[in-house]
Amino acid sequence: xxxxxxxxxxxxxxxxxxxxxxxxxxxxxxxxxxxxxxxxxxxxxxxxxxxxxxxxxxxxxxxxxxxxxxxxxxxxxxxxxxxxxxxxxxxxxxxxxxxxxxxxxxxxxxxxxxxxxxxxxxx
Amino acid sequence: xxxxxxxxxxxxxxxxxxxxxxxxxxxxxxxxxxxxxxxxxxxxxxxxxxxxxxxxxxxxxxxxxxxxxxxxxxxxxxxxxxxxxxxxxxxxxxxxxxxxxxxxxxxxxxxxxxxxxxxxxxxxxxxxxxxxxxxxxxxxxxxxxxxxxxxxxxxxxxxxxxxxxxxxxxxxxxxxxxxxxxxxxxxxxxxxx
Numbered sequence: 001x002x003x004x005x006x007x008x009x010x011x012x013x014x015x016x017x018x019x020x021x022x023x024x025x026x027x028x029x030x031x032x033x034x035x036x037x038x039x040x041x042x043x044x045x046x047x048x049x050x051x052x053x054x055x056x057x058x059x060x061x062x063x064x065x066x067x068x069x070x071x072x073x074x075x076x077x078x079x080x081x082x083x084x085x086x087x088x089x090x091x092x093x094x095x096x097x098x099x100x101x102x103x104x105x106x107x108x109x110x111x112x113x114x115x116x117x118x119x120x121x122x123x
Numbered sequence: 124x125x126x127x128x129x130x131x132x133x134x135x136x137x138x139x140x141x142x143x144x145x146x147x148x149x150x151x152x153x154x155x156x157x158x159x160x161x162x163x164x165x166x167x168x169x170x171x172x173x174x175x176x177x178x179x180x181x182x183x184x185x186x187x188x189x190x191x192x193x194x195x196x197x198x199x200x201x202x203x204x205x206x207x208x209x210x211x212x213x214x215x216x217x218x219x220x221x222x223x224x225x226x227x228x229x230x231x232x233x234x235x236x237x238x239x240x241x242x243x244x245x246x247x248x249x250x251x252x253x254x255x256x257x258x259x260x261x262x263x264x265x266x267x268x269x270x271x272x273x274x275x276x277x278x279x280x281x282x283x284x285x286x287x288x289x290x291x292x293x294x295x296x297x298x299x300x301x302x303x304x305x306x307x308x309x310x311x312x313x314x315x316x
Contacts, residue, residue: 020228096282
C-alpha cells in the first residue's frame with residue numbers, strides 16, 4: 001500500500017514536470033529556448049515516471065523464490081532510466097547543433113554576447 | 124600513452140607492454156561479465172540452452188569489439204572501479220542539479236517570458252579524454268539554464284537562458300570531473316613529456 005502511494009507521488013511529480021516542459025515549448029520565444037524546456041523537462045520527468053513504475057512493481061513482491069522475475073523487471077526499468085540519463089542530454093545537444101547548422105537564428109537579449117555567431121567564420 | 128611509451132627506455136617499455144597485455148586480458152573478462160549480466164537480466168531464462176546462447180554471443184562480441192568500451196586500457200582495473208564509484212557519486216550530485224534545473228524551467232515557463240535573457244557564451248575546458256568532455260557537455264546541458272550547442276576543440280559554446288545561469292559556468296563541474304578521474308591526470312603528469 002505505502003509503496004503504491006510513493007510510486008504514485010513519483011509519477012504525479014513526473015507528470016507535473018512534463019506539463020512544465022510542454023508549457024515551456026509553447027511559450028518560449030525561439031528554437032533554442034524551447035529546446036531548453038524540452039530537453040530538461042524530459043530527462044527528470046521520464047526518470048521520475050520510470051522510477052515510479054519500478055517502485056510499483058515491488059507491490060507484488062512477497063517471497064524471493066517465487067517473485068524473482070519482478071526483480072528482473074525492476075533491473076530492466078533501472079537500466080532504461082540510466083540510458084535516458086545519458087541519451088537525453090546528448091539528444092538535446094544534437095537538436096541544438098542541428099538547429100545551428102540549419103541557420104536557425106537565436107534570439108539574443110540586447111547587450112548579451114553571441115560568441116558562437118562571432119566565432120562562426122573561423123570554422 | 125603511446126607517445127610517452129616512445130620516450131621511455133626499451134627495458135621499461137617491455138615492462139609496460141607486459142603489464143598492458145595482462146590488463147587487456149582483465150578488461151576482456153570484465154567486459155564479458157558485464158555483457159553476460161545484461162544478457163541474463165534481459166532474457167530472464169535460466170535454462171542451459173539460453174545461457175549457452177548468451178555465452179556464445181557474449182564471447183563473439185568480446186572477441187570482436189572488447190576494445191570499444193574502454194579507450195585507454197593501460198589503467199589497472201582497480202583504478203576503473205574507483206572511477207566507477209566516483210562516477211556514481213557524481214551522478215547523485217547530478218540528479219540534484221537536474222531537479223533544480225527542472226524547477227527553474229518550470230518557473231520560467233509559468234512566469235513572464237520577458238525575463239528571459241538568452242545568450243551564447245564560450246567556455247574553455249582542460250579535460251583530456253573524449254569521455255570526460257562528453258560528461259562535461261552533458262552536465263552543462265543538465266544543470267539549470269544552460270545547454271551545450273557546439274564543442275570545437277577545447278571550446279564549448281553554451282546557450283544560457285539568463286545572466287545568472289551564464290555566470291554559473293565557473294568551472295566547478297570541471298573540477299568535480301577531474302576529481303573523479305584524478306588518476307588519469309596523475310599518470311599524464313608523471314610520464315615524461
